Amino acid sequence: MPQLTDLTAAVAAGKRTDTVRITQELLAAGIGPEAIVEKGLVPGMAIVGDQFKRNEIFVPEMLVAARAMKEALKILEPLLATAGIKPKYTALIGTVQGDLHDIGKNLISMMWRGANFAVVDLGTNVSPERYLAAAQEHKANIIGLSALLTTTMPAMKETVRILKAAGLPNMKIMIGGAPITQAFADDIGADGYAADAGTAVDVAKRLVGEAA
Amino acid sequence: MNPRNHYFTPAAAHARFEAWWQGGRLDRPPVSLWVETKHSPRAPRSTHATLRERWLDVDFQVESALAGLEASPALGDTVPSWTPNVGPDLTSTLFGAELVFGENTSWCQHTVPETADWERFIATPPDFDNLYWRTIDAMITRAAERFAGRYYVAMPDLHGSFDILAGLRGPEDLCLDIVDEPELVRRASLHATHGYVEAYRRLYQRLTALGQPSTTWCNYLHTGTAYVPSCDFWCLVSREIAADLIRPTIELEMAPLERTIFHLDGPQALHHVDLMLQLPRLNAVQWVFGAGHGPAARWLETFRTIRQAGKAIQVLAEDADDALTVLRELGPDGMWISVGTPFPNAGRATEFLDTVHSLST
Secondary structure (H helix, E strand, O other), X not given: OOOHHHHHHHHHOOOHHHHHHHHHHHHHOOOOHHHHXXXXXXXXXXXXXXXXXXXOOOHHHHHHHXXXXXXXXXHHHHHHHHOOOOOOOEEEEEEEOOOOOOHHHHXXXXXXXXXXXXXXXXOOOEOHHHHHHHHHHHOOOEEEEEOOOHHHHHHHHHXXXXXXXXXXXXXXXXXXXXXXXXXXXXXXXXXXXXXXHHHHHHHHHHHOOOOO | OOOOOOEOOHHHHHHHHHHHHOOOOOOOOOEEOOEOOOOOOOOOOOOOOOHHHHHOOHHHHHHHHHHHHHHOOOEOOOOOXXXXXXXXXXXXXXXXXXXXXXXOOEEEOOOOOOHHHHHHHHOOOOOOOOHHHHHHHHHHHHHHHHHOOOOEEOEOOOOOHHXXXXXXXXXXXXXXXXXXXXXXXXXXXXXXXXHHHHHHHHHHHHHHHOOOOEOEOOOOOEOOOEEOOEOOHHHHOOHHHXXXXXXXXXXXXXXXXXXXXXEEEOHHHHHHHHHHHOOOOOOEEEEEOOOOOOOHHHHHHHHHHHHHOOOEEEEEEOOHHHHHHHHHHHOOOOEEEEEOOOEOOHHHHHHHHHHHXXXXX
16 A cells, blocks of 8 residues: 555656545555545645756656646545535735736745645736735735736835735735845835745744644 | 957957857956946837837837937947847747736736646747737848848747746646646647747748848857757746756757857756756856846856856956956856846946956966
8 A cells, every 4th residue: 555655756747647546545555535635746736846946857847746636636536525625825926917927826836735724826927906805805815916017016016015905814924036036025015025836834834823 | 368458359259259158267257247328319219009010110129129229339349239029929929829018028928828738839820910920020121131241130039838838827827837747738839839839930931031040138249050949937846846847948949040149037947057058069058137136246156167168158247347257166167157237338337347357367
């Protein structure tokens, strides 16, 4: 019988056929879906995030790992739903108004899913009002704002202002993107800044009060 | 060279750039700079119903460019030119891409939905009669007429093979295709490269026939073939993938060129510096550290690495002080200085040119 560590290794290597097979075998052996996610898939994506931060792997390798995890989740999510098990935290993510770039946002979305956050992807060109409405609807713990263009950094500032003014409880705002820095995050009052998709998991966990 | 003449003259600028392409200098490095200008009353006002109409309105674009050029003194070695432009994905439109226009840039709609569709792409020759290419061609004709030899018409922005593929497929799906079907991607990339090379050849002939020298958005000057090879997509991939798949396309794109300056864009591209410096036809590097990662003086080690490999550099200084810091640290040989922040007036700009001259002798 395969072990959870085998699943972790299969996800980290991006082997989707093996990931699906091992997931099915673990279920057949009586391992619960929550344990498979928490002790098999999440550690696999954590390895991927760490390797990405150290420039040991790059975007294609991260994408194949996320694809493998997604295949496993297709099997596990109906079982989790039946058992009434939900991720502990919800994160919203989007690219700010005026900006149509999405690869950075998508990578962070994958890594947050890989860390077992429920993720609501608002897409690109997201207005402050849409962020706010979605934050209220989903009771988001984390809101991620992405921007690639310097010309859309003012939209990021305005979005942070509107979200902060709404005073939603237990909501933290993270920002990132090529022209974004910690200094800019501090300047506009964001709660966190992540330089890359691997770091984004650490920062999100810290902001919700879980050790990274 | 007459150091007391601070205005652009073709002969002096050509000579300074030629020395720079070779990694040296004449009296001083070439300097590109701009002076703050008021909105020209001659600039046409847009009455277009959509951004798309505005971008594709040839007369509006050319008259706007002309008003801007007439309002700007051409100081130092700043090539007085305009680049006909529909955004960065012109080369993707040769393969069926449609553009979506924003205020300052345009985007490419993905037209290769599945991995298997690369076969269809490979079987399709580039279309040099598409709307965007015809618009660029009309812009070149109109600009050459209206500029009447006072200003240059520059080579449009052409993105290379893997940026074409990323525009057509989307960067994430292209990454997955590279893992799943590397040989298919290789064939597709070579097909895109041939389109790029042909696009350059046609535009170069067109501009040369109109008496234009080689220049483009990055404002160098040369009398023969010259361009800015680049690959934004390679930020996403490992050195191994870049060496195996991307490098051959860049080498093919550089092969017809007498002079090349590689556009190295962003800190995420730095892991490919060694690979870039091995490109056999490379003369120079434009290092774009990007907003939030400056000033240029922060990147002295990167500049030194490039210079030690025998390549010239374009320093994109944030302002005059930043430029002078880099000049003092690295010396004038093989350096082209571009100052991003406009000078408040021509007097301050000429003072800067004098300082660069004195630090170079």
